[in-house]
Amino acid sequence: xxxxxxxxxxxxxxxxxxxxxxxxxxxxxxxxxxxxxxxxxxxxxxxxxxxxxxxxxxxxxxxxxxxxxxxxxxxxxxxxxxxxxxxxxxxxxxxxxxxxxxxxxxxxxxxxxxxxxxxxxxxxxxxxxxxxxxxxxxxxxxxxxxxxxxxxxxxxxxxxxxxxxxxxxxxxxxxxxxxxxxxxxxxxxxxxxxxxxxxxxxxxxxxxxxxxxxxxx
Numbered sequence: 001x002x003x004x005x006x007x008x009x010x011x012x013x014x015x016x017x018x019x020x021x022x023x024x025x026x027x028x029x030x031x032x033x034x035x036x037x038x039x040x041x042x043x044x045x046x047x048x049x050x051x052x053x054x055x056x057x058x059x060x061x062x063x064x065x066x067x068x069x070x071x072x073x074x075x076x077x078x079x080x081x082x083x084x085x086x087x088x089x090x091x092x093x094x095x096x097x098x099x100x101x102x103x104x105x106x107x108x109x110x111x112x113x114x115x116x117x118x119x120x121x122x123x124x125x126x127x128x129x130x131x132x133x134x135x136x137x138x139x140x141x142x143x144x145x146x147x148x149x150x151x152x153x154x155x156x157x158x159x160x161x162x163x164x165x166x167x168x169x170x171x172x173x174x175x176x177x178x179x180x181x182x183x184x185x186x187x188x189x190x191x192x193x194x195x196x197x198x199x200x201x202x203x204x205x206x207x208x209x210x211x212x213x214x215x216x217x
Contacts, residue, residue, distance in 0.1 A: 002043025004209060007033065009049035010117040010124040011077045012202035021206040021213075027122075029079065031056035034066050044072045046209050048202050050079030052114045060087060067091035072212065075099065076205035077198045078113045078128075095208050096201030098130055113198065116163040126165045127194075132157045134195030135167075144185050145178075152177045153186070167191070 008017055009028035017025060026033070028049035037045050045066060050058045063083060066073050067090065075084030076095040084094030085102035094103065101107040107130065115126045133154065140150045156173040157165060167190040171183045178186075 003041055004044040004046065004213065005037040005040070005042040006046035006206070006209070007037075007049055007080075008046075008202070009078075009122050010115060011049050011198045012206075013122070017202070017206055020203060021210045023206075023209070027119075029058045031059050032062065034058055034062040034073070038066045038069055038071055042066075042071055044074070044209055044212065046205055047073065047075045047080035047083060048077045048205060050083075052079070052110055058083060063087055063092055064090055074205055074209060077201040079110075080205070081201065082110055082113065093208075095205040096197075098197055098201050101130075111162055114162045115165070126163050127167065128198060129157060129162070129165065130197055131195055132165065132167075132170065134197045135190055138193075138195045139186055139189050142189070144189050145182060149178050149182055149186070167194075 004023040006023045006025050007027070007029035008014065008025050014025055023046070028051050029047060030051045034045060047058065058079060060083070063073055064087070072093070074093045074095060075081055076099055081094060081096060081099035081102055084092050084099050088094050088103070098107070098113065112130045113128050115124050115128045117124045136145070136150050136153055139145045140147060145153070152174045153170055156170045159173060160169060167187055171187055
């Protein structure tokens with residue numbers, strides 16, 4: 001019987017994922033893992049997280065091979081969103097806001113979703129740029145930072161190599177452009193109520209797969 005295999009890492013914890021969808025969860029995908037999932041009998045593959053620079057990334061050709069074999073391949077949140085935006089015209093399905101932003105050209109680089117994480121726990125050790133963008137918008141909308149603060153903090157975030165992106169690092173790089181009180185206020189906000197678009201999109205993808213299964217896809 002075909003099964004559902006989902007490649008998941010720091011975008012969403014396994015406990016939360018399992019409450020949404022009963023599936024076989026595997027670590028972030030590297031090159032060859034999609035073909036292995038097909039060989040293992042997957043009927044649906046959810047590509048959420050994948051490696052970027054730690055190993056060879058998931059190849060377009062292996063996704064296309066899976067689709068041609070009749071496997072439903074869904075991408076969202078991280079590597080999945082990136083590949084889906086590149087391959088949705090070839091049969092891959094994209095889910096979520098990050099996928100749509102790549103599709104629309106508002107996001108271009110894989111740097112937007114890249115981060116470093118503990119390979120054992122899956123815990124994220126840096127902040128993906130897309131989540132920083134969303135947190136800054138949320139902070140500005142709440143009146144905690146000004147548009148000028150937003151611009152300065154985003155520029156600081158973009159200037160940092162992705163493994164080193166943390167909110168304290170970004171605030172430090174922004175320097176004296178932003179006053180100390182605003183920095184403290186923003187850091188408190190980022191620690192307590194940050195935006196996490198990658199998590200939201202991962203959840204949306206799992207809900208989509210769950211609904212597909214109910215329909216007998």
